[in-house]
Amino acid sequence: MQDLLYFSQQLINGLTIGSAYALIAIGYTMVYGIIGMINFAHGEIYMIGAYTALIAITGLATLGIAWLPAVLIVALICAMIVSSAMGWAVERTAYRPVRGRHRLIPLISAIGMSIFLQNYVHLAQGSRNIGFPALVEGGLQFGSGEGFQMSLSYMQITIFITTVICMTALSLFISRSRIGRACRAVSQDLGMANLLGIDTNRIISATFVIGAALAAVAGLLLGMYYGSVDPLFGFIAGLKAFTAAVLGGIGSIPGAMLGGLILGVAESLTSGYLSGEYKDVVSFGLLILILLFKPTGLLGKPEVEKI
Amino acid sequence: MLVLEDVHTHYGKIEALHGVSLEVSRGELVSLIGANGAGKTTLLMTVCGSPRASNGRIFLEGREITGDTTANIMRSGMAIVPEGRRVFSGLTVEENLAMGGFFNSKEEIRKSQAHVYELFPRLKEREHQRAGTMSGGEQQMLAIGRALMSKPRILLMDEPSLGLAPLVIKQIFEIIGQLREEGITIFLVEQNAHQALNLADRGYVLETGRIRLHDTGKNLLNNPEVQAAYLGG
Numbered sequence: 001m002q003d004l005l006y007f008s009q010q011l012i013n014g015l016t017i018g019s020a021y022a023l024i025a026i027g028y029t030m031v032y033g034i035i036g037m038i039n040f041a042h043g044e045i046y047m048i049g050a051y052t053a054l055i056a057i058t059g060l061a062t063l064g065i066a067w068l069p070a071v072l073i074v075a076l077i078c079a080m081i082v083s084s085a086m087g088w089a090v091e092r093t094a095y096r097p098v099r100g101r102h103r104l105i106p107l108i109s110a111i112g113m114s115i116f117l118q119n120y121v122h123l124a125q126g127s128r129n130i131g132f133p134a135l136v137e138g139g140l141q142f143g144s145g146e147g148f149q150m151s152l153s154y155m156q157i158t159i160f161i162t163t164v165i166c167m168t169a170l171s172l173f174i175s176r177s178r179i180g181r182a183c184r185a186v187s188q189d190l191g192m193a194n195l196l197g198i199d200t201n202r203i204i205s206a207t208f209v210i211g212a213a214l215a216a217v218a219g220l221l222l223g224m225y226y227g228s229v230d231p232l233f234g235f236i237a238g239l240k241a242f243t244a245a246v247l248g249g250i251g252s253i254p255g256a257m258l259g260g261l262i263l264g265v266a267e268s269l270t271s272g273y274l275s276g277e278y279k280d281v282v283s284f285g286l287l288i289l290i291l292l293f294k295p296t297g298l299l300g301k302p303e304v305e306k307i
Numbered sequence: 308m309l310v311l312e313d314v315h316t317h318y319g320k321i322e323a324l325h326g327v328s329l330e331v332s333r334g335e336l337v338s339l340i341g342a343n344g345a346g347k348t349t350l351l352m353t354v355c356g357s358p359r360a361s362n363g364r365i366f367l368e369g370r371e372i373t374g375d376t377t378a379n380i381m382r383s384g385m386a387i388v389p390e391g392r393r394v395f396s397g398l399t400v401e402e403n404l405a406m407g408g409f410f411n412s413k414e415e416i417r418k419s420q421a422h423v424y425e426l427f428p429r430l431k432e433r434e435h436q437r438a439g440t441m442s443g444g445e446q447q448m449l450a451i452g453r454a455l456m457s458k459p460r461i462l463l464m465d466e467p468s469l470g471l472a473p474l475v476i477k478q479i480f481e482i483i484g485q486l487r488e489e490g491i492t493i494f495l496v497e498q499n500a501h502q503a504l505n506l507a508d509r510g511y512v513l514e515t516g517r518i519r520l521h522d523t524g525k526n527l528l529n530n531p532e533v534q535a536a537y538l539g540g
Contacts, residue, residue: 178409185395185406192393195355197381197457198409 005143005150010272011265016156016225018264019163023218024241025248025256026170027087027211033187033251034207035099040110041090042215043238044117049083049216050223050233051125054132061133068135072220079216086117087212091205121231129230132223159221166217167257170210174253183207187251236280243287249300258298262286308333308461308492309354309385314363316346316353323349325516326363331461336483336493338503338524340537341513347496348390350513351465354494355387356380368460382410386459390466392450396439400430403438403449407456416456423452426482444475451482461492468499480506500537504528512537 024046031039056078060071094113098105139153174180186193186203194200222237223229240263248259266286267279274282290297309331316324323346331337341347353360356377365373372380381387386407395403404423408416424431427448433441438449447467454462464483468476480502487493487506497503504510507524512533520527527533 178405181398181402181405182409184398185402188395188397189393191357192389192395193406194357194377195381195387195389195393196406196409196453197378198406199376199378 002148005148006272008142009148009150010268012150012152012156013272014265014268015261016159016264017222017268018244018261019159020218020222020225020260021237021241021244021264022257022260023163023166023214023221024237025245025260026214026253027208028242028245029248029250029253029256030183030207030211032245033253034183034190034204035095037095037103037106038110038242039090039095039208039211040107040238041094041113041117042211043234043241044114044121045083045086045090045212045234046215046219046237046241047229047231047234048086048117048121049079049212049219050132050229051121051219052082052216053079053220053223054130054229057133057135071135076217076220079220080213083212083216083219084209087208087215088205090212091208095208096201096204118231118235125231127231129228129233131228132226134227135224155225159225162217162221166214170214170253173210179203179206240283243283246287246297247290249297252297252299252301255297255299262298308335308368309494310366311350311354312364312366314350314353314360314365316349316358317361318349318358322361323516324353324360327513327516327518328363329511329518329521331492331494333460333492334487334490335508336487336495336506338495338497338507338510339513340497340500340503340510340527340533342537343498344515345513346516347513348465349516351387351390351463351494351496354380354463355385382457384460385463386454386457386461387463388447388450388454388465388467390469392443392446394438394446394449394453397437399435399437400433400441400449401435403453404430404456407453409457411457415458419456419458423455426455426485427452444471444478447471447475447479448482451479455486459491461494462486464493464495466497466499467495468497468502476502500533501528504533 027042028039031037053075056075057071060074065071090113094109095106098109136155136158139151142150174183182193182198182203183206186200190200244259244263245256247263248255263283267283270279270282311327311329313326313328314324315322315326327350339347339350352358354365356372356375360373364371367383367385395406404420405416408419429445430448430452433445438446451467467479483493483495484506495503495507504524504527510522510524510527511518512520520530520533522530
């Protein structure tokens with residue numbers, strides 16, 4: 001019983017962090033699906049989302065607004081707007097001018113953009129970490145009085161619910177809406193979509209914006225969960241989400257969701273049963289294994305050229 | 308309807324079209340024949356603005372489109388059935404058609420869709436199937452149907468018979484004839500010279516990036532040069 005509770009606790013922790021990874025991973029996978037490039041500035045967009053949310057929360061507190069749902073929704077909307085604008089700007093400045101060149105060139109410009117954004121936040125917000133108020137407090141306890149107590153915090157529940165809402169909305173958007181259909185068409189054959197009169201640049205912008213908006217949601221959630229942000233906040237999370245996207249099959253949206261959850265659970269089981277220091281070893285080890293044995297990822301399809 | 312004046316196209320430093328001039332009038336079916344590598348596809352793609360012509364001028368319904376973007380050109384009454392069909396393999400038949408009518412209202416899409424299903428009843432049967440799982444002939448029908456969804460006044464077709472079974476080819480050419488009857492102007496690029504010239508009002512022969520011959524379809528069919536080079540003697 002004790003063991004089961006302990007295991008469940010690790011599972012819950014893992015699914016919490018994993019669903020946030022999945023939210024960030026969507027941005028990598030969608031952009032890759034459309035232009036075949038990794039957006040290395042995506043982690044920074046997530047970090048900026050977290051900062052924006054924090055600024056909004058602080059601002060509302062000074063105004064004396066304390067009603068929790070209002071604070072969360074306003075912070076979320078601000079973060080999504082600012083991050084989306086950043087995502088759009090990154091595509092316009094770091095990708096579009098060099099699209100169609102050698103693959104290394106957009107890669108370098110994206111890394112440059114990532115360094116620029118990190119340092120910009122360093123300058124603007126200082127390099128020390130800033131406390132993020134724990135707005136959602138408390139939780140549920142399971143287990144008998146003595147021995148291991150399993151806890152499920154309200155913050156974790158918030159993360160689950162928000163992620164499920166976002167993922168459902170995204171899936172519906174991609175599968176049902178006109179623009180979502182265009183996104184899928186462009187990712188399969190950009191040139192052909194262009195020959196149908198579709199302004200593919202707009203569709204590409206739209207994928208950057210959608211990815212950035214979801215990253216902003218993750219930024220707010222993980223900011224509150226960890227309790228602090230710093231300018232390097234996006235670096236490791238970005239790497240992890242990228243790993244999740246590759247694990248699930250880069251280019252595949254369900255793959256990114258699955259990859260995020262698997263990675264989160266793997267990390268938290270490692271922390272729970274081995275040691276927290278090994279969790280990065282395990283997650284990047286998983287990445288290496290997947291690349292060795294199933295390079296297309298769990299749900300990715302190999303690219304087949306039909307003649 | 309469509310006029311090309313001394314059009315040159317470059318791929319990097321290599322010139323693929325060396326000054327092509329041709330004209331397709333309203334309601335006509337014009338065929339362009341030529342061997343592999345003559346520049347037929349390049350010519351069609353240049354009309355679509357991808358790649359852009361490096362020299363010369365292209366007019367669509369009297370308006371110059373030479374420097375315009377592909378997206379703009381393809382929104383002004385022209386549609387293409389591209390080489391190799393290029394259907395969106397992961398999308399269903401219905402979704403592929405909807406992509407063809409991307410700029411039309413839902414009502415218009417429904418109407419065009421009904422029309423396409425009338426032309427190709429097979430597509431109706433496969434409505435919810437992914438395009439990638441269909442046979443080559445069905446994909447070609449879908450590619451034509453998708454192009455018709457935007458209700459084009461001029462339709463460009465790049466080797467619609469390529470790689471298909473004789474029976475399917477016959478069916479495709481019947482449909483092309485039917486589209487002409489509906490009043491759609493058609494510019495057809497083909498290696499299948501016999502069928503293409505038989506159906507065409509006029510024809511052009513393209514050889515290594517230059518127009519070699521130009522005449523009515525019937526005359527070209529009877530031209531000894533054409534017979535020797537493209538009709539197997």
